[in-house]
Amino acid sequence: MKIFLSHSKNKLKSNGLIPLVILLTFFTLPIFAQDATFLVKGKVSDEIGPLENAVVVLKGTDKGVATDTNGLFTFPEKLPSGAILVVSYLGYEKQEVMFTSNLTFLDITLSEENIDILEALMVEDIEEAKKKQKQKKNQ
Amino acid sequence: MVRILFILLFSYSAFGQINDFAKVDFKTADKIAKAQRGASLEELPQLVHKLTADLDTEVEQFRALYYWICHNIRNDYNLLLKNERKLKKYANDSVLLNDWKASFKKELFLKLRSKKRTICTGYAYLLKEMAELAGFECELINGYGQTKTVRFEYLTSPNHSWNAIKLNGKWYLCDPTWSSGLIDSSTYEFHFIFKEEYFLMAPNEFAEAHRPLDSKWTLLEGTNN
Numbered sequence: 001m002k003i004f005l006s007h008s009k010n011k012l013k014s015n016g017l018i019p020l021v022i023l024l025t026f027f028t029l030p031i032f033a034q035d036a037t038f039l040v041k042g043k044v045s046d047e048i049g050p051l052e053n054a055v056v057v058l059k060g061t062d063k064g065v066a067t068d069t070n071g072l073f074t075f076p077e078k079l080p081s082g083a084i085l086v087v088s089y090l091g092y093e094k095q096e097v098m099f100t101s102n103l104t105f106l107d108i109t110l111s112e113e114n115i116d117i118l119e120a121l122m123v124e125d126i127e128e129a130k131k132k133q134k135q136k137k138n139q
Numbered sequence: 140m141v142r143i144l145f146i147l148l149f150s151y152s153a154f155g156q157i158n159d160f161a162k163v164d165f166k167t168a169d170k171i172a173k174a175q176r177g178a179s180l181e182e183l184p185q186l187v188h189k190l191t192a193d194l195d196t197e198v199e200q201f202r203a204l205y206y207w208i209c210h211n212i213r214n215d216y217n218l219l220l221k222n223e224r225k226l227k228k229y230a231n232d233s234v235l236l237n238d239w240k241a242s243f244k245k246e247l248f249l250k251l252r253s254k255k256r257t258i259c260t261g262y263a264y265l266l267k268e269m270a271e272l273a274g275f276e277c278e279l280i281n282g283y284g285q286t287k288t289v290r291f292e293y294l295t296s297p298n299h300s301w302n303a304i305k306l307n308g309k310w311y312l313c314d315p316t317w318s319s320g321l322i323d324s325s326t327y328e329f330h331f332i333f334k335e336e337y338f339l340m341a342p343n344e345f346a347e348a349h350r351p352l353d354s355k356w357t358l359l360e361g362t363n364n
């Protein structure tokens with residue numbers, strides 16, 4: 001009986017290690033992830049060549065940088081793997097690019113927006129229009 | 140009971156549009172937009188962030204973007220005239236016509252970026268771009284726009300662009316070009332006059348002067364959306 005008890009205690013002890021290891025893993029993982037950030041560089045071009053002043057931002061934030069005359073950028077802060085960058089330039093289709101740690105230089109090609117340019121003018125007598133606007137506000 | 144509920148729901152959606160937001164006070168959103176007056180389009184994502192980050196509801200965030208565009212982007216009459224002239228000139232030469240369209244598109248975006256001047260497609264495009272950067276679904280709608288000087292019956296090809304925006308899972312209509320102001324009929328200069336009525340206008344009212352190429356974007360009952 002005694003032997004059996006001590007044996008079961010031993011078993012408990014050895015099993016107790018596993019949750020401890022798992023617990024430790026949980027604690028260390030986020031710390032590890034926080035530490036692993038990378039300097040992200042890249043180049044933005046269109047079909048002709050490098051694109052100057054394209055903007056690269058971390059999605060959902062205002063952290064970002066514009067490309068130089070050679071279309072090159074270095075993100076102003078180090079980023080963790082899996083971070084999503086939004087690359088945009090007015091007149092081109094935006095692109096979302098996921099940065100991963102095994103690819104720290106991003107080569108991005110934007111394509112021009114395919115849009116038809118249309119125009120319907122509102123030509124009116126300005127004084128009359130302003131009067132109307134005032135009347136509306138006073139109503 | 141179910142039937143009554145259905146009718147109630149149905150009539151509610153027919154009222155729709157700005158009435159959905161009748162209790163929303165846009166003062167804060169407008170104030171945030173005013174604070175960014177004169178801001179550059181060169182760093183558009185950062186501008187969008189400044190306009191929306193401190194607002195809690197989708198409609199207020201969108202309002203700040205809309206208000207900013209309508210008070211900072213000028214309608215460029217000369218750009219329009221130039222385009223009209225060239226389109227007429229090259230009407231019978233498809234190669235030159237396509238060359239012109241491609242180069243005009245470049246010029247349009249350059250003018251918008253550097254001078255904050257554009258014509259209506261530029262307004263609708265910019266609103267779509269800014270709304271998407273803020274995380275919204277937004278569509279650029281092409282179609283026919285009827286003004287005092289141009290009636291629907293005289294329009295042979297599409298002449299106008301505007302937007303549909305999805306707020307809280309529902310589509311709404313707006314026209315940033317016509318909300319921003321007017322060209323003076325005597326001087327042909329642009330004047331900013333904010334026309335609130337085109338912001339999330341009810342679809343039946345909107346349809347009086349807007350006919351989209353794809354009828355589902357009228358957002359009227361009976362059209363497939």
